[in-house]
Amino acid sequence: MDAIKVMVNGLPGNMSTKAAQHIVQDSSLKLIPYALTGPEIEVAEIQIGSEAVKLIKPDDRQQTIESIKRDEGAVICVDYTHPNAVNDNAAFYCENGIPFVMGTTGGDRALLAETVQKSEVAAVIAPNMAKQIVAFQAMMEYAADTFPGVFMGYNLEIKESHQQGKADTSGTAKAMIGYFNRLGVPFSKDQIKMERDPEVQRSEWGVPEPYLGGHGWHTYALRSEDGTVFFQFTHNVNGRDIYAWGTVDAIHYLAKKVDEGAKGRVFSMIDVLKGV
């Protein structure tokens, strides 16, 4: 089987670089040495493994994509760009008939889905590429749907730690609150205990030194009113490899779906996980 040709669009240093590094290590994938990037980027090239990847400005993207399609044939794009670029990039991929994996968050999500559905293109749209965390969220959603109120009378504590630069509360933690509420536990966003101090993270949480600048740790603890029963769920992620693994899985899934003739279809990370 021929390698799947993949173009990773984004910005030097963001998740796109990490994803590209994993793609070049997968022998069934081939990284195209061009990447669409934003107008503000000044470097012209970025090194990914042994590949020198040329960064293409918006003005040159149409011409570049046409030449890639001519030279390489079918390509899948991976998008880790900027919230402001989400909808324009999706429209661009759809107009050029390029299936894509959208890992960029933000933008107009309804319009994003609609753009794909009205096109001949299939896409995986996944604001969270961490498969195991997506699976855990799905487990929680299943419990909330199936056993509403099962933790009634329990007290909940949510703690999360992220790198100092992250100002807002963890999106994952916020999503989990909705499930816990339906499981019978009142809790609001402002009750989440956020840790952003690297010194506390190192000494009290045990976050390894190299990941003080990039981690997402979450713990949810439930205790029965009388204190005799205690449940705790933890998911700690250091660095960004988990998202890159998920990206690679999403590419393989999308390639299979395209082979099967999928058009105008939006797939989620749950679809990738199910693999059907």
Place this chain on the structure above:
Amino acid sequence: MDAIKVMVNGLPGNMSTKAAQHIVQDSSLKLIPYALTGPEIEVAEIQIGSEAVKLIKPDDRQQTIESIKRDEGAVICVDYTHPNAVNDNAAFYCENGIPFVMGTTGGDRALLAETVQKSEVAAVIAPNMAKQIVAFQAMMEYAADTFPGVFMGYNLEIKESHQQGKADTSGTAKAMIGYFNRLGVPFSKDQIKMERDPEVQRSEWGVPEPYLGGHGWHTYALRSEDGTVFFQFTHNVNGRDIYAWGTVDAIHYLAKKVDEGAKGRVFSMIDVLKGV
């Protein structure tokens, strides 16, 4: 609404006593002051709150149950007896038209279900009455069914601590292994780390002193091969209140089902949790 009349059958000091103590605290339940017990029991009476409950030997049970039915009308039996008694007791309840909650483990489980299904009686059969643990197991089963292999490449550690008297490995931990296997993680029963030393439980695990003689603590930890991702699930139970709460919920559920006309039906704790 009249209180639901409940007869709790078992042995002094086992789970039946704890269940009876919770039943007398629930104003919508009324504890019948008779309990079927085993031939080896020498005490004739046991005090549950303000109720003196008479312990009835097997030879007297038919006569006792007939007089209870005459005096009290509809009754639900709760059974926390002995594995050897499971099938005989079930047959007795069915012959006498008494819906029952079977919390006793062991015996011939297929025959147990069949006995109910061939009768006019409805029963909740629940080897584990801890609702929240049953819910967590159901979440794991859902994940194993829906996302097989999602933790492929992860290493699993299972630790459990129980009171010194418990010789065998935790049944809950064994059941969880099957789900983890389907989630992509090879693991076998002998890899479970069992703790039975009260000194270690107190000093290292932090099991509170009063529960060294009765607790069930479980932790499942998953770590990605490169060490960057860590998941951990914990459920720690001290004492037996959680099982008594579940028993009370099972009684209410069964009473509702009987009111709705259920006959020859076996319900599980999952049904109780779903509440439908």
